[in-house]
Amino acid sequence: MRWIPFLLITLLFSCTPLKRDCKAFKTGTFSFETLQDGQLITTTFTRNDTLEVAMVNGRPDSSDVRWINDCEYIVSKRNPKNRAEKQAVHMKVLYxxxxxxxxxxxxxxxxxxxxxxxxxxxx
Incomplete structure (x- = not known):
């Protein structure tokens, strides 16, 4: 029975809502890391309201950005090189x-x- 107050306090402080200040991330220069074929790949990209330019293997790669709301947008390659690149990507900021x-x-x-x-x- 002694653990009940501890459990209640833990639950109270662990249930703070996540912050979603998406407007602060609509424009700027960003860095993204991902694992590809067992290698850590870092991509740097610059985004304004409607255009995103990433440096991929030392070459610029441009995509159009269409905002659905402050925290969701669609990214479409400007010059897709194959069928897979023609597929748009839906992005949603979680926090x-x-x-x-x-x-x-x-x-x-x-x-x-x-x-x-x-x-x-x-x-």
Missing amino acids: TEANSYTFEYSLVGKPRKEKGSVSKLKD
Whole structure:
């Protein structure tokens, strides 16, 4: 019975809502890390309201950005090189921190979702 107050206090403090200040991440320069074929790949990209330019293997790769609301947007490659690149990606910011955000993404129309995180390098 002594553990009940401890459990209640733990539950009270662990249920704080997650912050979602998505407007702060609409524009700027960002960094994203992912594992590809067992290698850690870092991609840096710059986004304004409607355009995202990433450096992929030392070459720029441009995508159009269409905002659905402050925390969700669709990314479409400007010059897709193959059928897979033609597929748009739905991005949804789940929560934000001081200089980063965690997001969920999926191909438009597909149920499978993945998660990732992005760090903001500069405005």
